[in-house]
Amino acid sequence: MLLISLLLACHREQPDTDSGEPLTVADATLRFTNANNYQFEGILNAPRLPMAELTNDTISWSALDADLQCHDLDPVADIDNVGLMVFPYLTADEVEQGLAVDSLQQVDMGIYLSKEPGEATQVTLSELTFFGTEANIQDEFAPGNGTWLLLLSTGTGVGVGSRMMAFVEPTAGAPDHVSIEDGCSVLDYTVELEALTPLEVPMEGPWVVDWSGVTATGHGSPLVATRVTSLKVARFDALTLPEIEARFLDLETLATEQWSLPHPSGTVDDLGTLTQDTDGSPFPGFDAEGIWMLALMCDSCPVPAPLALTVLNPVPAR
Amino acid sequence: MRLPALLLLATFAGACVDSDEKGNDTAAGTDPALDADATVMDVTAELGTIITVVIVRWHTDEPTTGYVEFGPDTTYGLSTPTTEASTDHEVLLLGNPADTDVHFRVVLTEGEESDSTADYSITTGSLPTGIPQFTASGTLTDEWAYTVIPTQGTTPAVTIVNAKGETVWYYLPVVQEGNLMRALLSHDRKSVILGHAGMQGKLELGRLQWISLDGGTVTELSVPGFDHDLVELPDGTICMITVERRTRSDGTPWEADTLLELHPDGTTTEIFNAWEAFEYPESLPSARAANWTHGNGLDYWPAEDAYLFSMKELGSLAKIPRATGEIEWMIDGSLNQFDFGDDELVMLQHQFEMLDNGNLLLFDNGTQERGYSRAVELDIDEEALTAKQVWDYIRDPSVFVVAKGDVHRFANGNTQVVWSAVGEIQMVTPDGTPIWALNAELGQAFTFVQPVSSFYVAD
Known part of the structure; x- marks a missing residue:
């Protein structure tokens, strides 16, 4: 789960290469395959919040100070979008499982409504619209009308950048105002980095990497190349793999240095075009210090974990 | 109509073509039938800004009409409209998936007669990031x-x-x-x-x-x-x-x-x-x-x-x-x-x-x-x-x-x-x-x- 905050910072720019031509695969190309890929299993346990049925209920997040990764959260500055997904034929458990492995389709979700709250920290059901079209969804908020999942997100993409989620359950006699608070218990996970085969990389380059051999994401769904928005390389000093596994949700703070490159298309990228995330300086190359990782990132996917990630093994030039 | 020992100068624009990396011979055609008066020269193909679109251009030494047959193999199956009478021609090959070989040939027409060049192929590019699947x-x-x-x-x-x-x-x-x-x-x-x-x-x-x-x-x-x-x-x-x-x-x-x-x-x-x-x-x-x-x-x-x-x-x-x-x-x-x-x-x-x-x-x-x-x-x-x-x-x-x-x-x-x-x-x-x-x-x-x-x- 390399850096949800960095996911949101990714840009969709064309590569700034000299030629602008697509990269080709040569003998020296690094080949990132399924054997090199990590495994990630996310387990969602979103709270179930009873709320008055057939009522224009109010949902508040003013007391939310930690997101589902247990990172600090500002309920005003960090929440750009409130989304309400209604799944007519799935249970809450099935929704959680589908989100965790990124297997849900749009047709699973009967209705998606949203509102950009601005400075507000609460929303009523009637304020939620379908891309601006009024829905009066409170009239349908009743038992038997599906599973209702509320998403609080940074950014406005549908199902993207989720910082907190909760199921609201229409219930007779329940209060007409609910508060969403601590997100720390929502997401649990296991990650496997030690079982993968590290990918050898020459310290001095070249670093053209062909990842067409990665056919499945770390969480088990088919890897779709057009969902990869950037590649990221990070170095971790003074940490072991088990320590990184244990604190996987904090990778952005654990990394000593990180470099990124936008991914325009295809399955071949040149790590020589990486730039440092903080100051934009060119990638200086690999060394034998620390632990190096390469991740394929997606800034429009519901699962915040990297689509693929491997440990790199820098080796001297032959 | 004559398509002589054809000057098939297949100068495929390489910027968007990954045929080399896949080992394809982009100018694999041989000379076509040679019983017409016009000479087809400078057949080129390149990918458009939209990388599933192939732009084919050709030149003839005298005004002709023509079209391009194309498809995933040499049976083609698709064809472009016929161009206006001219010496310089450009058509778009449309409807191709990404990362796919597209075979094509130029067909010159004169009344009921027609002659075609040899087969060429080009590979479409990869879809850009963000395209919905x-x-x-x-x-x-x-x-x-x-x-x-x-x-x-x-x-x-x-x-x-x-x-x-x-x-x-x-x-x-x-x-x-x-x-x-x-x-x-x-x-x-x-x-x-x-x-x-x-x-x-x-x-x-x-x-x-x-x-x-x-x-x-x-x-x-x-x-x-x-x-x-x-x-x-x-x-x-x-x-x-x-x-x-x-x-x-x-x-x-x-x-x-x-x-x-x-x-x-x-x-x-x-x-x-x-x-x-x-x-x-x-x-x-x-x-x-x-x-x-x-x-x-x-x-x-x-x-x-x-x-x-x-x-x-x-x-x-x-x-x-x-x-x-x-x-x-x-x-x-x-x-x-x-x-x-x-x-x-x-x-x-x-x-x-x-x-x-x-x-x-x-x-x-x-x-x-x-x-x-x-x-x-x-x-x-x-x-x-x-x-x-x-x-x-x-x-x-x-x-x-x-x-x-x-x-x-x-x-x-x-x-x-x-x-x-x-x-x-x-x-x-x-x-x-x-x-x-x-x-x-x-x-x-x-x-x-x-x-x-x-x-x-x-x-």
Whole structure:
């Protein structure tokens, strides 16, 4: 789960290469395959919040100070979008499982409504619209009308950048105002980095990497190349793999240095075009210090974990 | 006609071609038959800005006409229109999936005679990041080949997909404070027309775009007030739903719809104006402060030279002949004039089309209270003002589509039903059996779609 905050910072720019031509695969190309890929299993346990049925209920997040990764959260500055997904034929458990492995389709979700709250920290059901079209969804908020999942997100993409989620359950006699608070218990996970085969990389380059051999994401769904928005390389000093596994949700703070490159298309990228995330300086190359990782990132996917990630093994030039 | 020991200078532009890395020989052809007078020189191929589009150019030493046959192998199967008589020729090979070998040959024509060059091949590029992915299931037989699909949600985009769900054309527009509502492959088959609407209350941000099919040219026109839908007539005239804002006695703004024609010469004609057509608001069930008609669907009825125009706030669909701009009749909703007998009234339609047999096919969204949407076909009598349901289709399990929705009938009787907001397109047989479906990933909804049978000839 390399850096949800960095996911949101990714840009969709064309590569700034000299030629602008697509990269080709040569003998020296690094080949990132399924054997090199990590495994990630996310387990969602979103709270179930009873709320008055057939009522224009109010949902508040003013007391939310930690997101589902247990990172600090500002309920005003960090929440750009409130989304309400209604799944007519799935249970809450099935929704959680589908989100965790990124297997849900749009047709699973009967209705998606949203509102950009601005400075507000609460929303009523009637304020939620379908891309601006009024829905009066409170009239349908009743038992038997599906599973209702509320998403609080940074950014406005549908199902993207989720910082907190909760199921609201229409219930007779329940209060007409609910508060969403601590997100720390929502997401649990296991990650496997030690079982993968590290990918050898020459310290001095070249670093053209062909990842067409990665056919499945770390969480088990088919890897779709057009969902990869950037590649990221990070170095971790003074940490072991088990320590990184244990604190996987904090990778952005654990990394000593990180470099990124936008991914325009295809399955071949040149790590020589990486730039440092903080100051934009060119990638200086690999060394034998620390632990190096390469991740394929997606800034429009519901699962915040990297689509693929491997440990790199820098080796001297032959 | 002579195609001599041909100067097949296949200078394939390498910028977008990955044939080398795949080991293909891009100039693999041998000399063609040599019994004509013209010499084909400098056959080149390169990928367009849209990397599924191949641009083929060739030169002849004397004016000729010609076309290109192309396809996934040397049996080809597709061909471009014939070029005008000239020495320099350029055609687009359209309908190719990404990362696919495209074989082609140039065919010179002279009367009934023709001669072709050897085979060439080029590989299309990889789809850019962000292009929505769809999952197709089932098999299509003789329905139209392609569907133009605008999506809204995680990634607003226009894609044209084939029956396998493969993207063969795409464009990622910049959408600002609004929605991409409509995309149409133009009648002249030179561009895809995009209709962008602002959010309700900000409709002054409306605009149209024309994207050339190779992706190299984008032309834009600001159309304040554009909303929901547009239709292109065979002569290139575009009719749009636009809103006109007026000020109430208390100083607050409110809006109602007009139908505005944009002619190929750039002039415009207002065909219909709801402010003039209705006595507002007392006679209407809704007097919303925003758009009290809220046009949500538009179609053109060639046989009658009339528009069919749906207005959400009225729930009604109006027939408006172009010659008069007057409402001839209204069906469904609060201003329904038709006798439905014992049949279920259409509750709230989005898209619709008049069928060749005079029946009306609609996407009936229904209401949240009813809980499901459907496709429905009505046998309407315009003289007697009667409507009888002759067919309907409800998805199993049913879905309620809160916004948009579209329907199309094909010559074999099958119907394409677009469950827009839930990201699914189905093809169903007359007996209601779904035989094909296209599904969007979570976060992507469809708006209105356009089935097309060819990239080269208007339907």
